[in-house]
Amino acid sequence: MFDFSPPLIDWMTIAPLIAVALTGLIALMVEVMMPKRTNGGIIGVSLVGLAVAGGLLINNLSMPNSETFSGMALRDHFGTLLQLLLVVTCGLSILFSEGYLREKRIPFGEFYPLLLWSTMGAMIMCMTRNLLMLFLGVEVLSISLYVLAGMSRSEERSEESAMKYFLLGAFASAFLLFGISFVYGATGTLQLASISEAWTSGGISSQALLLFGFGLIMVGLSFKSGFVPFHQWTPDVYQGAPTNVTAFMAVGSKVAAIAAVWRVFEGFQIMSDYWIPIMSWVAILTMSVGNLIALLQKDVKRILGYSSIAHAGYILVAILAHYKNPQAVGFNTVFYYLLSYALMTLGSFAVISLTAHSGREGTMLSDLNGMWKRAPFAAASLIVFMASLVGIPPTSGFVGKFLIFSDALQAGLTPLAMVLAVNSIISVYYYVGIAHATVVAEEKRPGKSGRPTFGLNSTCLLCTVGVFGAAIFYSPLMNFLQGR
Amino acid sequence: MQGVPLFAYIALALFMFTVGTVGVIIRRNPIVIFMCVELMLNAVNLTFLAFARYMPAMALQHNAAQRAQSQMAGQMMVIFVMAVAAAEVAVGLGIIMAIYRLRENIDIDELNLLKG
């Protein structure tokens, strides 16, 4: 009965994933084999590997949908695009990391393989409808990030954030798993696709199990994506972790968690009457709480932490709009917003990483003072990112918010659209505060700030170009997203 | 086992999971909190195995191959959860060691550097 035969493998589907994982292994071997004064070799290997993975993904975009490993890995437009976004995110984080790590006095070569592997975990979350793979993806992503958050060993803040992230992350994983176990009990499989059959033909017992399963899975995923009321860890961890790790955490893990939420909603679509009202309230709370608490903060990384909570709320509105009215609203808005969120958040953290100098780092608003003089290009791009986070045209942040707003109206989620608009206005205050801090002339500690490296400048340049480009070339981008 | 209802296993697992959750909320020592999380993971494993053994959704598996896969899926999940738990323990205790090296006290309420 149990003589299963080996599965058929479609190598192209998992080739990008293999490329990223192998790059990590090779980078670790480079660290072992060639002890050099710099991490140049490792960075080179990592960027080449990511470029290969990106090329494979672009190649995959034009190929038909497929499933391999008995449905554990799948190739579709949504997953491939998000994987591409993750690969780009990882590359951009690597670009500006080296200068920062050297200023922080933590130039460990192990950073790069761990970052690559956590990207791999995030990519797995985007490319699967299997709950086992979803769990493994979450864990590969999170365990790497726990380590990276605590990488600055001599700094208490870093260790404390690693501990908080770890304990809450493990707690959330347990909830996720418990939910998966109920879904398994109801359907007998780990495939999200089998839920609708179990809901319709499984009777009362399956329905009860599925409801609890969905609730527990959403508790777990809400922790990972930072939805209220499971958001408290976000600002703490963002503040304490090394800034380049925070940058990746804010973008990579959020993109992956949103992808997972999307897939889980897709699986549970048949019960959407139950969860759309609840998740709408979650979205309202997430947007409002994130923005309101951000007003009180004085630390830039905390402000951006709360801002990322608010943005998760905006994206949740876009997702709900799709599932409320799947015919009228597609996934383009979600992808577009994630793209613009990734560029502006990553860029902002890259600029903030400039406050590190010879082992110290201050991330209060006043530590940004004088940046206009020391690093004019970085400061200018930070102002662009802030404008985009507020949603001022002609940046991609504006287009993204507008898309979400119109989607929400189209799907009949008017209250959510209103809350979104109000929150956008509230958020102006603290984003302007950050932008203002960079142009204040007098410095708190003159000369105690790092110089922008070439890598950091290129990260800023690429993000700025992306933020404007995504807005200006909106219609070609949309055509590309729709696969035309 | 013969004569034991599925509900008994699930109830035990649920009890352990709840105890673990309560423990995470009320205890302050990070190591004990971590042990409570391990307790929760084991409750999950028990649930998976009970469902794999009793297969309450047998009616949804339409042929022998599906039934075979369905029985194994729960066990596979458990074995992967164990592997992941091992990696998590390695990293988690590493973090606890690292933080203890910096300060003598690791009371969770004393972790208060990160504030707004």
Add this chain to the structure above:
Amino acid sequence: MQGTYLGLLFLIVIAAIVCGAMVTLSWLLGPKKKTPYKEAPYECGVTPVGDARERFPIKFYLVAILFILFDIEVVFLWSWMTAFKKADTNFMVFSFFELLGYMATWVVGYVYALHVGAIDWDETTSLAPEKLGKKHNADEQKENVA
């Protein structure tokens, strides 16, 4: 199936009974004369110094952490070998290459652990000496020896 483990169960039960009996009986039957001198912990006949609850360095805890990770790898290998014995060729070929891929990953991890000296008794080596501007590992070790 469960019958095959009956012997194991009996073994556990008998071991528990024997251990329990030894402890309980000696506690019940033995003479009990309490003197302060007898109550004191035994430390090679010398008066004990300090508290028993003292922090003590465990040099090999990193070894213990790594042990867990390699332990779980072995669980996978064990199940593979039992399945491999009676399998068809198709499965043998597939799982062999799969296993090679799997082993390759943890060999990389093992080489790394060896390289940074994580399982040395005395962790004298540093993770990134060159990048921190320190001397090379080997030089440092020589200094420590000298």
Add this chain to the structure above:
Amino acid sequence: MLPEQITPGLLVFAAMGGIAALAALGVILFPNAVRSALCLVLNFFVLAGLYFTLGAELLGITQIVVYTGAIMVLFLFVIMLLNLAAPQQLNEKGDIKKPLGVVMGLGMLALILAQLQVAIGKDFGPRSEANFGTPEVVGRTLFTLYAFPLEIVGILLVVGIVGSILLAKRKI
């Protein structure tokens, strides 16, 4: 919900389940970390027995080898190393979190149990094959259908190795 007759199997389950539940309570009620850890060891050991009663042999053995034999030993190591057993570390104050946590937990337990009792309360018959948990079958499945997750776990363990060295190495 209640079975018609008391079978030997039910008695064995009741004994094991009772021990497991008490040990679980012990984990959170003992103020001393070492005692909590020992309770957890007992719990894991009994769980291994329960896995055997469910027919999952390989997992029962793995539970003992990995959890009881390795993970809990490491926990005890760390507790000893950090000297958390010392009484001055354990001034657990009573605060709002405690009653709140207990009430929340009991509420969750009661809610889900009541629902599940309706849902699966009448399920008595194990339906899976008798040999579904033998090492042979598990190995066969693991290396065919679950080949992809297996490779990912390989990477995850490397992450664990690199990460624990990066975090726990005494000298950096």
